[in-house]
Amino acid sequence: MGSFLANGADMGTVVGELKSRLESLELPTGYSVQLLGEYTEREAATNRLMIYSAAALVLILLLLQASFRSWRLAVLSLLTLPVALVGGVIAAYMTGGVLSLGSLVGFLTVMGIAARNGILLINHCQHLETYEGQTFGRDLVMRGAAERLSPILMTTLATGLALVPLVVMGNIPGP
Numbered sequence: 001m002g003s004f005l006a007n008g009a010d011m012g013t014v015v016g017e018l019k020s021r022l023e024s025l026e027l028p029t030g031y032s033v034q035l036l037g038e039y040t041e042r043e044a045a046t047n048r049l050m051i052y053s054a055a056a057l058v059l060i061l062l063l064l065q066a067s068f069r070s071w072r073l074a075v076l077s078l079l080t081l082p083v084a085l086v087g088g089v090i091a092a093y094m095t096g097g098v099l100s101l102g103s104l105v106g107f108l109t110v111m112g113i114a115a116r117n118g119i120l121l122i123n124h125c126q127h128l129e130t131y132e133g134q135t136f137g138r139d140l141v142m143r144g145a146a147e148r149l150s151p152i153l154m155t156t157l158a159t160g161l162a163l164v165p166l167v168v169m170g171n172i173p174g175p
Helices: 002-006 011-023 038-068 071-079 081-094 101-130 138-168
Strands: none
Touching: 011 038, 038 071, 038 101, 071 081, 071 101, 081 101, 101 138
């Protein structure tokens, strides 16, 4: 096992190897092996995060439906969110493919920003249709997108720039 740890493997790989070696171990009756520690806590935290994320997703869908008064728009808004994660998935793959709890929180943050921008765009298109009398179609969507592009880009850019120090100095502990 020592040489396995010396290769710089991540904790998940080491625990997987440890579990496979422990399974082949024959223990006397009444004895068992239990893995505890940081890995177990990290797995529990990840599971809790996934459960809370699923609950939040259902709640968000209900709130979107109440806001848009349309299941179609609410589901459409949620289905576009995975596209926002493409850059993060590519970055994770390029850096070794290891997803930490922090990166999962980052993915959820990016999805929140993308959801906010989508909601603003859909609400603006609804406003154009309802209060300005523009008929639904390509022209309405193009006008709505053009009018919301600048505010959406500014908020996204400001958020992205605020995260640059975390990305650049991410491996250095704080004071």
